[in-house]
Amino acid sequence: MPSRPKLVLVGQLSKFPWVFEAAERAGIDLILVPRGDDTMEAAARARAVVELLPLDVEGDPDGALSRLVARYRREPFGGIMAANEQAVPFTARAARELGLPGLSEEAAVAVRDKRSMRRHLLEAGLGTPGFVVLDDPDHWAEALSLRFPVVVKPVSGHASFGVIRVDSKDGLEPAVVRTWQLVEAHRGADDGLAAQTGVLVEEYLDGPEISAESLVYRGQVRVCAISWKGELTGPYFQETTLRAPAQLPAEILAATEAEVIGAHHAFGVTEGTTHTELRLVGGVRPVLLEMAARIGGGGYMAHFAHVAGGIDLAAEALRIHLGRAPRCWGQEAVPAGHVAVYQVPVGTGGRVERIHGLDSVRADPRVDYVVQTAGPGTRLPPFPDFAGYPVIVISRHGSDAEAEAYREHLARTLYVEYEDQG
Numbered sequence: 001m002p003s004r005p006k007l008v009l010v011g012q013l014s015k016f017p018w019v020f021e022a023a024e025r026a027g028i029d030l031i032l033v034p035r036g037d038d039t040m041e042a043a044a045r046a047r048a049v050v051e052l053l054p055l056d057v058e059g060d061p062d063g064a065l066s067r068l069v070a071r072y073r074r075e076p077f078g079g080i081m082a083a084n085e086q087a088v089p090f091t092a093r094a095a096r097e098l099g100l101p102g103l104s105e106e107a108a109v110a111v112r113d114k115r116s117m118r119r120h121l122l123e124a125g126l127g128t129p130g131f132v133v134l135d136d137p138d139h140w141a142e143a144l145s146l147r148f149p150v151v152v153k154p155v156s157g158h159a160s161f162g163v164i165r166v167d168s169k170d171g172l173e174p175a176v177v178r179t180w181q182l183v184e185a186h187r188g189a190d191d192g193l194a195a196q197t198g199v200l201v202e203e204y205l206d207g208p209e210i211s212a213e214s215l216v217y218r219g220q221v222r223v224c225a226i227s228w229k230g231e232l233t234g235p236y237f238q239e240t241t242l243r244a245p246a247q248l249p250a251e252i253l254a255a256t257e258a259e260v261i262g263a264h265h266a267f268g269v270t271e272g273t274t275h276t277e278l279r280l281v282g283g284v285r286p287v288l289l290e291m292a293a294r295i296g297g298g299g300y301m302a303h304f305a306h307v308a309g310g311i312d313l314a315a316e317a318l319r320i321h322l323g324r325a326p327r328c329w330g331q332e333a334v335p336a337g338h339v340a341v342y343q344v345p346v347g348t349g350g351r352v353e354r355i356h357g358l359d360s361v362r363a364d365p366r367v368d369y370v371v372q373t374a375g376p377g378t379r380l381p382p383f384p385d386f387a388g389y390p391v392i393v394i395s396r397h398g399s400d401a402e403a404e405a406y407r408e409h410l411a412r413t414l415y416v417e418y419e420d421q422g
Ligand code: ADP
Pocket: 129, 151, 153, 156, 157, 158, 159, 160, 161, 163, 202, 203, 204, 205, 206, 209, 232, 237, 277, 279, 289, 290
């Protein structure tokens, strides 16, 4: 009997079950490189994990690579896949070194950096807002040439860390200084929020936000699901909710697919899976915010594609990283319903006293997953600093209207109460 395929999964937090469950469904064994903030006990218990391979991917990438190569020589594995933003360049480098399928290192660098994404889109003639790159906060006045409002952001953050909307020229300098300071405060931390210095200022794209989950195999892109994030107007952009499939006219969906496919080509992303965020300017014209060459939402965007797009995106991504053709290639997908996520906002921040409403969420038949990352005693800083979402709820519904009604219900009933700070 042929042995089961084995794949190295880099930096998947074990609390997030989606990719582990997909590996189990696909009959793939995982060698897990645990994330720095995970515990070995929890990582070892995750489904489909047959081995743990702790590597200091961020702090000592060269050492991590030689340990990985040594492990490969002892007994080869069939593939390697990145599960979070920081792991993307390391994984590309390791794949090349071992001759395994994956992103080219150039593409990995291109999608890790918002400056290079903007430059590549511009060169490819795709939609992009006006932007200015600042290498020094004292140079903030260079961005006065942009059309306001603008958005100030770190060049390689995630989860809206340090992202600030600025409406008038007077507000630019304080916002640049603030984002710069947040980046400096997180430099070198293993939260990956500030892998590089530098701040990007770009013109505000006015319109609702959507996301696209894609597979890409040998340069051919398939957009598997498009989700609706809705209006996020700032000044900070904590993302609390998403629903799929996005209820949009066919021509806007087609334009979005074209933009997303073009962006893969522009960045040279030819292998794996991606999470792309866009805004619909004026409600109609899709313009890229950014692309990540990994599954979005810590894995739950794969669940979105599975339910709302009818494609088992995480299992297919694992197959692509093993050098196999995705099963959905050439097949019509059969969507299975509407899916929604609600990420409990941090609010004012502070020390968590308790989280209201969890019991009824856990008992609700519409809820597929509840992932709790903070509990009593956890200290959560408010936006635009970042500590994650205290609770993530993923639910399934018969219609988009029901999904939206449930979100409103959760926004009223599920929230964090902080200890008295007086
Ligand atoms: P991150 O990597 O931190 O997620 P993004 O570039 O995706 O950074 O920005 C986070 C959020 O800020 C976006 O989801 C969007 O709501 C908002 N945003 C960022 N850039 C723009 C822009 N140019 N126009 C409008 N909104 C923006």
